Amino acid sequence: MTTAPPRDASLPVLTADDVSLQYRTRDHLVTATWRVSFKVHAGDRFVLLGPSGCGKSSLLKAAAGFLPPVEGRIRLGGREIKGPGPDRMMVFQEFDQLLPWKSVFENVAYPLKCTGRFPSREIEGRVRGYLDKIGLSRFADAYPHMLSGGMKQRVAIARAMAMEPEVLLMDEPFAALDALTRRTMQAELLRLWDDTRFTLLFVTHSIEEALIVGTRILVLSPHPGQVRAELDATGLGFEDAGSPRFVELQTRIESMLFGHSAEEAH
Amino acid sequence: MSAVTEMLDAARRNDPPPRPDYERVPETLGTIGEIQRQLTLAERLGQNAFFRRMLLLLGLAALWQGYAMVLDNELMLPTFTTTVAALWDALAHGSLVERTLYSLQVLITGYVLGVVLAGLLVSLSASTRFGNDLLSTLTAMFNPLPAIALLPLALLWFGLGMGSIVFVIVHSVLWAVALNTHAGFQSVSDTMRMAGQTFGLKGLRYIFGILIPAALPSIVSGLKIGWAFAWRTLIAAELVFGASSRSGGLGWFIFENRNALETPYVFAGLLMVILIGLAIEGLVFRTLENHTVRKWGMQR
Numbered sequence: 001m002t003t004a005p006p007r008d009a010s011l012p013v014l015t016a017d018d019v020s021l022q023y024r025t026r027d028h029l030v031t032a033t034w035r036v037s038f039k040v041h042a043g044d045r046f047v048l049l050g051p052s053g054c055g056k057s058s059l060l061k062a063a064a065g066f067l068p069p070v071e072g073r074i075r076l077g078g079r080e081i082k083g084p085g086p087d088r089m090m091v092f093q094e095f096d097q098l099l100p101w102k103s104v105f106e107n108v109a110y111p112l113k114c115t116g117r118f119p120s121r122e123i124e125g126r127v128r129g130y131l132d133k134i135g136l137s138r139f140a141d142a143y144p145h146m147l148s149g150g151m152k153q154r155v156a157i158a159r160a161m162a163m164e165p166e167v168l169l170m171d172e173p174f175a176a177l178d179a180l181t182r183r184t185m186q187a188e189l190l191r192l193w194d195d196t197r198f199t200l201l202f203v204t205h206s207i208e209e210a211l212i213v214g215t216r217i218l219v220l221s222p223h224p225g226q227v228r229a230e231l232d233a234t235g236l237g238f239e240d241a242g243s244p245r246f247v248e249l250q251t252r253i254e255s256m257l258f259g260h261s262a263e264e265a266h
Numbered sequence: 267m268s269a270v271t272e273m274l275d276a277a278r279r280n281d282p283p284p285r286p287d288y289e290r291v292p293e294t295l296g297t298i299g300e301i302q303r304q305l306t307l308a309e310r311l312g313q314n315a316f317f318r319r320m321l322l323l324l325g326l327a328a329l330w331q332g333y334a335m336v337l338d339n340e341l342m343l344p345t346f347t348t349t350v351a352a353l354w355d356a357l358a359h360g361s362l363v364e365r366t367l368y369s370l371q372v373l374i375t376g377y378v379l380g381v382v383l384a385g386l387l388v389s390l391s392a393s394t395r396f397g398n399d400l401l402s403t404l405t406a407m408f409n410p411l412p413a414i415a416l417l418p419l420a421l422l423w424f425g426l427g428m429g430s431i432v433f434v435i436v437h438s439v440l441w442a443v444a445l446n447t448h449a450g451f452q453s454v455s456d457t458m459r460m461a462g463q464t465f466g467l468k469g470l471r472y473i474f475g476i477l478i479p480a481a482l483p484s485i486v487s488g489l490k491i492g493w494a495f496a497w498r499t500l501i502a503a504e505l506v507f508g509a510s511s512r513s514g515g516l517g518w519f520i521f522e523n524r525n526a527l528e529t530p531y532v533f534a535g536l537l538m539v540i541l542i543g544l545a546i547e548g549l550v551f552r553t554l555e556n557h558t559v560r561k562w563g564m565q566r
Contacts, residue, residue, distance in 0.1 A: 064460070064464060066460060066463070083463075084460070084463040084464045084466075085464065085466055086464060086465060086466045088464070089464055090460065090461070090464050092457045092460070092461070094455070094457040096455050096457050096458055097457045097458065097461045099458070099461075099476070099479070099480075100480075100562040100563060100564050101479040101480075101482070101558070101562045101564075110465065110475075111464075111465040111466075114465040114466055114467055114471070114475070115465065115466050143561065143562055143563060144563070145562065145563025145564075146563070
């Protein structure tokens, strides 16, 4: 099924080397991150975690190719990232990432058609397959404005997954959902991952979400974003919330984010 | 012991009283009865925009008829029925059909040219910074300039006839449509732009695939404004110099009949302009909206 040639599993899919990012506001040049390095391997659910202002979203945008680093570089399988492309599909937090003038089916099919990476006779089956996976086959002909927030996010996830990107980028995809829907969506994401084992780069500010969704967690400190720690969270799921390992990791991250270094930064 | 003191404390602090918990099983649908019911005919008619608008038009016509009958002066204000009779007469026996077709021909030529030019300008402004500056400056300069003020120049450049009128119509359509489309493009959210870019869309494919559909509500309202401006400019231009062009349009028809003090026919000409306006709005633009922005939930 996979179109990419098999690669050495010990080599990372995505590498960030000493990446410093800056963005311009009206009258300031703001440094979002300072010399951040990390490696994402195939099959990782890699989480960028940190408080607002730690540049985690900027890092994701840089990986997507929207924000060129001022220093360091980000590579995807050895090639330096030069701009946005369909090998790194992104799921955004906002619901308006779906195109309102296209039905659910067309929304998922559109990028497949645009890139021409898949033969056109394969597209229909591929779209149906992924709509099935997210349980929205019945809504294939509905337009986005008829869907609830959770359903829209599911369509966006299906759209990104159908492209079989080398790495799937998610920018707080569940932050705009209510708490109950968010829980369902996290479980669904894990189920989809069990199914296809994609590589995920996930941004969140919730420690709990990071522990449940992630297998590797990169903790960032704010103003400007710097790497504070990289932790292993393999095998933690919903049922582990409250378990000694879960609580220990949670307190460890909390003390990193709200401990001395956080206060010094102010 | 502590529970008792807690309760006493609560009573003293005037807290809400403690209440027992309970759980219930939801009723089955059968016992609740009807949960969906069709609206009555009157309610459904009230929901129908076309019906409401027809009522409004009838009301306006009745008002006109009543006032004109009280005034009883055909030279100043003919009644609605006289105007309709004059309109019928001009359509059936007079030159109104020919005049209307001529006006529509000029109008559509100018309108299409204006819209195409606006599209080119806005596409340029969407893809380059220079184009963006150019469009902003040009619209700021020319949008406030009344098309009629350009007519003397147009006559000098293009002579009497269709060319000059098309020129001023293009001027009146171009800036209104460009301004609205540009505003529409600028209001397309960053998320949607980034989504389009991750699909690998660039240049014209990006403009047609993402920007134009996303900005369609503004584009349609720009097209509507442009259409109205084109009409106004056309009629005004014909009133000003239609006298000298042999094959005049609707404006010339109005001007001619005013000179002959045939007020019912003046009103018939105006009514024709209104009817065409209503028809275009109701048939063309409304259909366009129903099949696009309304269907997509981008506009109510």
